[in-house]
Amino acid sequence: MHEKTLAELSQALRSKAISSVELTEHYLKRIEQFDGTLNSYISVTPELALQQARAADARIAAGDAGPLTGIPLAHKDLFCTRGVRTSCGSKMLDNFIAPYESSVTQRFIDAGAVMLGKTNMDEFAMGSSNESSFYGAVRNPWNTEHVPGGSSGGSAAAVAARLCAAATGTDTGGSIRQPAGFTALTGLKPTYGRVSRWGMIAYASSLDQGGPMARSAEDCALMLQAMAGFDAKDSTSVEQPVPDYSASLNDSLKGLRIGLPREYFGAGLDSATAEAIQAAVQQFQALGAEVREISLPNAELAIPAYYVIAPAEASSNLSRFDGVRFGHRCDNPADLTDLYKRSRAEGFGAEVKRRIMVGAYALSAGYYDAYYLQAQKIRRLIKNDFIAAYEQVDVILCPTAPTPAFRIGEKIDDPVSLYLTDIYTITANLAGVPGIALPAGFANGLPIGMQLLGPYFSEARLLNIAHQYQQHSDWHTRTPDGY
Ligand SMILES: NC(=O)C[C@H](N)C(=O)O
Numbered sequence: 001m002h003e004k005t006l007a008e009l010s011q012a013l014r015s016k017a018i019s020s021v022e023l024t025e026h027y028l029k030r031i032e033q034f035d036g037t038l039n040s041y042i043s044v045t046p047e048l049a050l051q052q053a054r055a056a057d058a059r060i061a062a063g064d065a066g067p068l069t070g071i072p073l074a075h076k077d078l079f080c081t082r083g084v085r086t087s088c089g090s091k092m093l094d095n096f097i098a099p100y101e102s103s104v105t106q107r108f109i110d111a112g113a114v115m116l117g118k119t120n121m122d123e124f125a126m127g128s129s130n131e132s133s134f135y136g137a138v139r140n141p142w143n144t145e146h147v148p149g150g151s152s153g154g155s156a157a158a159v160a161a162r163l164c165a166a167a168t169g170t171d172t173g174g175s176i177r178q179p180a181g182f183t184a185l186t187g188l189k190p191t192y193g194r195v196s197r198w199g200m201i202a203y204a205s206s207l208d209q210g211g212p213m214a215r216s217a218e219d220c221a222l223m224l225q226a227m228a229g230f231d232a233k234d235s236t237s238v239e240q241p242v243p244d245y246s247a248s249l250n251d252s253l254k255g256l257r258i259g260l261p262r263e264y265f266g267a268g269l270d271s272a273t274a275e276a277i278q279a280a281v282q283q284f285q286a287l288g289a290e291v292r293e294i295s296l297p298n299a300e301l302a303i304p305a306y307y308v309i310a311p312a313e314a315s316s317n318l319s320r321f322d323g324v325r326f327g328h329r330c331d332n333p334a335d336l337t338d339l340y341k342r343s344r345a346e347g348f349g350a351e352v353k354r355r356i357m358v359g360a361y362a363l364s365a366g367y368y369d370a371y372y373l374q375a376q377k378i379r380r381l382i383k384n385d386f387i388a389a390y391e392q393v394d395v396i397l398c399p400t401a402p403t404p405a406f407r408i409g410e411k412i413d414d415p416v417s418l419y420l421t422d423i424y425t426i427t428a429n430l431a432g433v434p435g436i437a438l439p440a441g442f443a444n445g446l447p448i449g450m451q452l453l454g455p456y457f458s459e460a461r462l463l464n465i466a467h468q469y470q471q472h473s474d475w476h477t478r479t480p481d482g483y
Pocket of ligand 1: 126310422
């Protein structure tokens, strides 16, 4: 059953070839079998899952089923799920049972989907390898010595190993696209404001965006359909109609103008990755696309700007974890200051502390203009680069990361080298534009990812382009050995 894509499972459920209870039990068994090694789930919720599966079967029997009814999914552990631990990968929230449901997970409940559990992630989504999780590193099913990417590494590993049909992720600086690239998945970061952030534990609020991680563009379209849309509870949610993302999947690519940003194909790009992207370019040309070189001249400023803006917002967002209202509280505090200090010192891991310090420094009086304000100006330049590029081309094609997945432990002692793995993904977050990652090949058994970036609200077009590529390639159909 797990060989089937979400779209195929959806058909099988509605034709009653399988029941949601059978399917859910099957995935729960697989989680038991494989997740001891992979560590892709922080919490598995079998009782809730089976209860939802029974309800889904009843809906199907009553003829009241949508495409996601009865489909077993997993959610990144930063979406609040009522009555279920929502840890954000941190000791700080190890004991936090969310009292309410995030808008995204509520939409999946309304669609009749099943939640198998909550997936592992870098602590507070800070990381690109899933090694900063309080619950331990996640292993990449393509090679368990390697990372699955991050911060949505648990979702990536779970979908790649077929331990759920699809999953949610969030992308602040590449956290959906980079792990999708490292695990041969299709992952979509929507336009900022397309998917509600309500009930998503905030990291960098002006960049965070939830999105789907699945086996194909077709599956992502079904997932995004449920996730996208205006939400009055999120002040940055955009009131814009949601198109039918599946309707345009088969549109032709004739005349599509693809831009290759010169800055993304320079030093630091691994040669096997460059070759795979070149081959994909040829495939797109064969499908009728025109390809030309473009420039995103301020791309090299993206990492330094991001690593000021994201920590600045994080230092502010994470000030709510004070040991008073929720989360970890130290034992026997001497006074209020001691309570704050020790609760935070004990609850947060090293990377989170590093970013709180960087962010607090960048925002402090006297340095604000030099760092935060400068970074915001760079952000505007990067946004302008994209706007100018989209006057010449319809979409931008580039790798998701400079190399395939690296080894667990390889970069952990060198934060800057880890930050550099986000070099191709971060610009889209700073500009707020959407991007889709999809598999473009393999090197030494490890997946190579490419991404397509489009103008604001071009998700339907990105899904269409990715789907057309997937009609003419089979990278996305491959399964890691043993799964
Ligand atoms: N959250 C993300 O999108 C990941 C990014 N690597 C970061 O650490 O900020």
